Amino acid sequence: xxxxxxxxxxxxxxxxxxxxxxxxxxxxxxxxxxxxxxxxxxxxxxxxxxxxxxxxxxxxxxxxxxxxxxxxxxxxxxxxxxxxxxxxxxxxxxxxxxxxxxxxxxxxxxxxxxxxxxxxxxxxxxxxxxxxxxxxxxxxxxxxxxxxxxxxxxxxx
Ligand code: FES
Ligand code: FES
Numbered sequence: 001x002x003x004x005x006x007x008x009x010x011x012x013x014x015x016x017x018x019x020x021x022x023x024x025x026x027x028x029x030x031x032x033x034x035x036x037x038x039x040x041x042x043x044x045x046x047x048x049x050x051x052x053x054x055x056x057x058x059x060x061x062x063x064x065x066x067x068x069x070x071x072x073x074x075x076x077x078x079x080x081x082x083x084x085x086x087x088x089x090x091x092x093x094x095x096x097x098x099x100x101x102x103x104x105x106x107x108x109x110x111x112x113x114x115x116x117x118x119x120x121x122x123x124x125x126x127x128x129x130x131x132x133x134x135x136x137x138x139x140x141x142x143x144x145x146x147x148x149x150x151x152x153x154x155x156x157x
Contacts, residue, residue, distance in 0.1 A: 003021075003022055004019045004020060004021060004022075005019070005020060005022055005068050005071075006018070006019050007019075007020055007067060007068055007070065007071040008071065008072065009070045009071060009072065009073050009074070009075055010073070010074045010075065011030070011034060011036070011075045011076075011077070011080070012036075012075070012076055012077060012079060012080025012083070013080065016034065018033055018067075020033070020067045020068060022066070022068055023066065024066065024067045024068075025044075025062065025063055025064075025065065025066060025067065026053065026055075026062045026063075026065040026066065026067050026069070026070050026075070027039050027040075027041055027051045027053070027062035027063055028041075028067070029067035029070075030053075030062070030075070030077060036077050036079050038077055038078035038079050038082075038107045039051050039052070039053055039062055039077055039078060039107060039108070040104055040105075040107060040108065041063055042104070042105075042136070043063070044063045045063070046061045046063060046064045047134075047136070048105075048108075048135070048136040049061070049105070049108045049109070049112060049132075049134045049135030049136060050104060050105055050107075050108045050135075050136075051063040051108060052107070052108035052109075052111040052112055052135065053065075053075060053076065053077055053111065054075070054076040054077075054081075054111060054115075055070060055073050055074070055075050055076075056073050056074050057074070058115075059111055059112060059115045078107035078110060078111060081110075081111070081114065086114060087110050087114055089117075089152045089155070089156070090110055090113055090114060090117070090148065090149070090152050091110065093148035093149070093151050093152050094106065094110070094145070094148045096148075097144045097147050097148045097151070098140075098144050099140060099144040099145045099147070099148040100139070100140065100145075101139035101140055102138075102139050104138075105135060105136060105137040105138070105139075108135050109132060109135045109137065109145060112131060112132050112134070112135050113128075113131075113132060113145075113148075113149045113152075115131070116128065116131045116132075116149070116153070117149075117152060117153060117156065120156070122153060122154065123153055125146055125150060128146050128149050128150060128153070129142070129146060132145065132146075132149070
């Protein structure tokens with residue numbers, strides 16, 4: 001591979017070493033090299049939020065980050081947060097309230113919503129809307145998504 005670079009990062013708690021092309025985006029790397037296809041690619045311009053990931057504890061746009069920039073980082077994806085059950089309350093609420101239709105936006109939406117939950121504050125509906133405003137959904141009209149997030153926020157201690 002021309003000008004390939006070696007990277008080492010932690011993905012969902014497991015150390016990963018790979019040789020990558022310098023221009024490969026982090027989401028492409030996760031999907032194509034590691035088979036983690038839960039992170040979606042929509043706009044690829046940092047607008048839609050379908051690619052939302054967690055890097056070193058903060059949510060980022062995976063389409064705007066190169067795999068080489070994640071060298072030495074701790075990356076968490078929808079698969080990791082599902083396996084650890086961190087998302088289980090949100091996933092249950094999304095399911096019960098029909099907060100998804102095609103599901104394309106859902107992984108990124110859950111990652112963004114969990115980020116708000118982890119702040120452990122009683123966010124208002126307006127603040128919930130603000131927090132997920134970078135995550136587009138073409139199907140639901142957002143009402144059920146905000147309902148689901150609000151239910152979990154108000155249910156947590
Ligand atoms: S695919 Fe990254 S923001 Fe749309
Ligand atoms: S459920 Fe289809 S884009 Fe959100």
